[in-house]
Amino acid sequence: SAVISQKPSRDICQRGTSLTIQCQVDSQVTMMFWYRQQPGQSLTLIATANQGSEATYESGFVIDKFPISRPNLTFSTLTVSNLSPEDSSIYLCSVAWGQSSGANVLTFGAGSRLTVL
Amino acid sequence: GQNIDQPTEMTATEGAIVQINCTYQTSGFNGLFWYQQHAGEAPTFLSYNVLDGLEEKGRFSSFLSRSKGYSYLLLKELQMKDSASYLCAVKRVRDSWGKLQFGAGTQVVVTP
Numbered sequence: 001s002a003v004i005s006q007k008p009s010r011d012i013c014q015r016g017t018s019l020t021i022q023c024q025v026d027s028q029v030t031m032m033f034w035y036r037q038q039p040g041q042s043l044t045l046i047a048t049a050n051q052g053s054e055a056t057y058e059s060g061f062v063i064d065k066f067p068i069s070r071p072n073l074t075f076s077t078l079t080v081s082n083l084s085p086e087d088s089s090i091y092l093c094s095v096a097w098g099q100s101s102g103a104n105v106l107t108f109g110a111g112s113r114l115t116v117l
Numbered sequence: 118g119q120n121i122d123q124p125t126e127m128t129a130t131e132g133a134i135v136q137i138n139c140t141y142q143t144s145g146f147n148g149l150f151w152y153q154q155h156a157g158e159a160p161t162f163l164s165y166n167v168l169d170g171l172e173e174k175g176r177f178s179s180f181l182s183r184s185k186g187y188s189y190l191l192l193k194e195l196q197m198k199d200s201a202s203y204l205c206a207v208k209r210v211r212d213s214w215g216k217l218q219f220g221a222g223t224q225v226v227v228t229p
Contacts, residue, residue: 031213031215033216040221041221042204042219042221043206043217043219044219045215045216045217048213048215048216092159094215096213103167104215105150106150106162106215107162108159108160110159111158
């Protein structure tokens, strides 16, 4: 399976500022997926980062708040803009990796824990 | 829409068996995943069920009933390291493999 490196692992930010999270995969992948895990909540897909085209955002998430870059097949960034305490979450980068069963399994990075003061 | 329900927390003793249930309501069901997530770590894949029945993988087994919208994860011979959150996740036919609908997770506490 793919190895995913994500940084920063954690950060504390002031409200109104922005944080950019980087995700590096050790293999070339067409799509990378950004998830959010709020305290005590389930994982929610923010957007799909496609190489060579605009990211695809899920309902409730917009590009102005969560701009994404995807400059090549192994790297992506997620920026969380104009931070508020409600943005305090764990942000996870992931890729779907093929298995012998035919299924593609989501593999996650270690996550970036953001606390907004 | 979709709704995925699993218990919030379960406690069991070392060496015992625990069954974590997951019920779902979704249109276009394609398959169901189970993930394990230790505190402060990323979720890791445990199992995938697409057909009805039981899939066994060592101490862990997963069951699916598509007609009932029901799955369970069975953990046998519990070890202290099994203390973690277990996430049930559904894939729909129309969604990519990267878009899963996750339940809120079941925190399993294993006691000595």
